Amino acid sequence: MTTSNSIPVIKGLFAETSEGPRLLGCRCATCGTLYFPKAANCQNPDCGDSKLEDASFGPHGKLYSCAVQNFPPPPPAKYDEPFAPYAVGLVDLAEGLRILGRISTDDVNGLKIGSEMELVLEPLCREDDGSEIITWKFRPI
Amino acid sequence: MREVAVLGVGMHPFGKFEEKSVTELCRTAVEAALQDAGMQWREVQAVSAASSRFSGGKGWGLNGNDVVEDMGSTGIPVYNLSAGCAAGGNAFNVGYALVAGGIYDVVLVVGGEKMPKGFIQTSGVEEETDPEFRRQRCVGVPGPAFWAMQCRRRMHDYGTTEEHLAKISVKAHKNSVHNPNARFRKEFSMEEVLNSPLVCDPLRLYEICPVSDGAAAALICSADVARKRTSNPVWVASSCVATVGFEGGMPGGVAGMIPQRKVQHSDAAAAVANAFDAAGVAPGDLDLVELQDNTVYYELAFPEDWGLC
Numbered sequence: 001m002t003t004s005n006s007i008p009v010i011k012g013l014f015a016e017t018s019e020g021p022r023l024l025g026c027r028c029a030t031c032g033t034l035y036f037p038k039a040a041n042c043q044n045p046d047c048g049d050s051k052l053e054d055a056s057f058g059p060h061g062k063l064y065s066c067a068v069q070n071f072p073p074p075p076p077a078k079y080d081e082p083f084a085p086y087a088v089g090l091v092d093l094a095e096g097l098r099i100l101g102r103i104s105t106d107d108v109n110g111l112k113i114g115s116e117m118e119l120v121l122e123p124l125c126r127e128d129d130g131s132e133i134i135t136w137k138f139r140p141i
Numbered sequence: 142m143r144e145v146a147v148l149g150v151g152m153h154p155f156g157k158f159e160e161k162s163v164t165e166l167c168r169t170a171v172e173a174a175l176q177d178a179g180m181q182w183r184e185v186q187a188v189s190a191a192s193s194r195f196s197g198g199k200g201w202g203l204n205g206n207d208v209v210e211d212m213g214s215t216g217i218p219v220y221n222l223s224a225g226c227a228a229g230g231n232a233f234n235v236g237y238a239l240v241a242g243g244i245y246d247v248v249l250v251v252g253g254e255k256m257p258k259g260f261i262q263t264s265g266v267e268e269e270t271d272p273e274f275r276r277q278r279c280v281g282v283p284g285p286a287f288w289a290m291q292c293r294r295r296m297h298d299y300g301t302t303e304e305h306l307a308k309i310s311v312k313a314h315k316n317s318v319h320n321p322n323a324r325f326r327k328e329f330s331m332e333e334v335l336n337s338p339l340v341c342d343p344l345r346l347y348e349i350c351p352v353s354d355g356a357a358a359a360l361i362c363s364a365d366v367a368r369k370r371t372s373n374p375v376w377v378a379s380s381c382v383a384t385v386g387f388e389g390g391m392p393g394g395v396a397g398m399i400p401q402r403k404v405q406h407s408d409a410a411a412a413v414a415n416a417f418d419a420a421g422v423a424p425g426d427l428d429l430v431e432l433q434d435n436t437v438y439y440e441l442a443f444p445e446d447w448g449l450c
Contacts, residue, residue, distance in 0.1 A: 009278060009279050010269045010275060010278065010279060011269075013275075013279070025396070033398060034396075034398060035396070036395065036396040037275070037394075037395070037396075043387060044387055045387055046387075064294065065290040065291070065293045065294035065297070066290060066293060067286050067287075067289030067290045067292075067293055067341050067342060067343070067344075068289075068339070068341060068342035069281060069282070069283070069286050069341055070338070070339045070340055070341060070342055071260070071340060073260060073277070073281045073282075073283045073286075074259065074260045074261070074262040074263075074277075074283060075262060075277075076264055076267065076274055076277050076278045077277045077278065077280075077281035077283070078278065078281070079281065085342075086281070088280060088281070088282050088286055088290065089290070090290055092399050096398060096399055097396050097397070097398060097399065098390065098391065098396060098397055098398070098399045099395060099396040100276065100280050100282060100391065100395045100396065101280055101395075102280055102281065108342075109342070113293070113294065113297045114297075124279075135279050135280070136279070
């Protein structure tokens, strides 16, 4: 899916592993709270001892909700011209995180809440120099 | 804590006023509030000023110092607040606390803003550690798209229909017809609302707040000052502010733990619950509710969250 001319939208948020794409976050060993992206400190006010360790998330989840962005979004969002409406969603990952992401689909109006989704790493847009900006998305299975 | 009264209020109508500065909009609101209160500018001891984002000369928000300079440079303290859509309420709460706590006897609360057209840009920095930058750059979810996701979930859970949503807009516009401060003083039909363009499906153009210019002001004061001015003061029963709780979903970022219980809009729900407690009243005691609805969805969700229905 990604080529040598691909650049992550932000470095360190996701990786292509031997087992497929994963989101890179962390987990508090004390209270079990999960974070994506990595947090500097455990944000659970009832957690007495922030002990964050690396954790990765994905690829399986369910669509909690979704919407269509029917008009071009303002900066710093990116999109290819001419603008085409895209779907965004909240996906409940099996690990217990609810994640915001674009939905990779040609049928933005056909999405169903509760559908099984999988994490994918796909182009967000193409820069003027031809390079592709890669972000995380979710695709209906 | 001391009792706090609202002595006067004023507004500049909502709309688009390209020829006016935000300071001019505020002056209209402040002068109306002073007149309503029967007060002189010199009597104001402090200002709590609000806009969605503090301008500081860089943005489209308000710098309350400019309002003081414009009204007359009395040298009084100005507390500049920026709190997105909650800015006006935040400024009122700070003014309330300053009077209730005995720091000042007369405080002006003022909010004003001139906003660019279109979707509100929520992150103005190229900074990868900024949660809002990440949210917009990595995904691209302007406010209405996020509201639309909450709305879509409600439609799934409770069977809310497009017609239900449109009815809210029709009702709200009906209320605007005789309001001189409303931006659109006309009725909209169900057909007009349902035929307006989808901005973020399922939300349509006439179901989302228009991006407007405007200003509002309130003069609040201690009981001693109020009783000298009027025999029938309007008392503030309570004023509370809250932020999103740990279990409230996604505080400003791209992910959060899946809540163990239903906790939509935990910030608003907590502020309202605390306000009920502080005032010693229950939802059934209310005669009138004015709530902020960025979009029609909230006018359905909030009253349920707050136990009003």
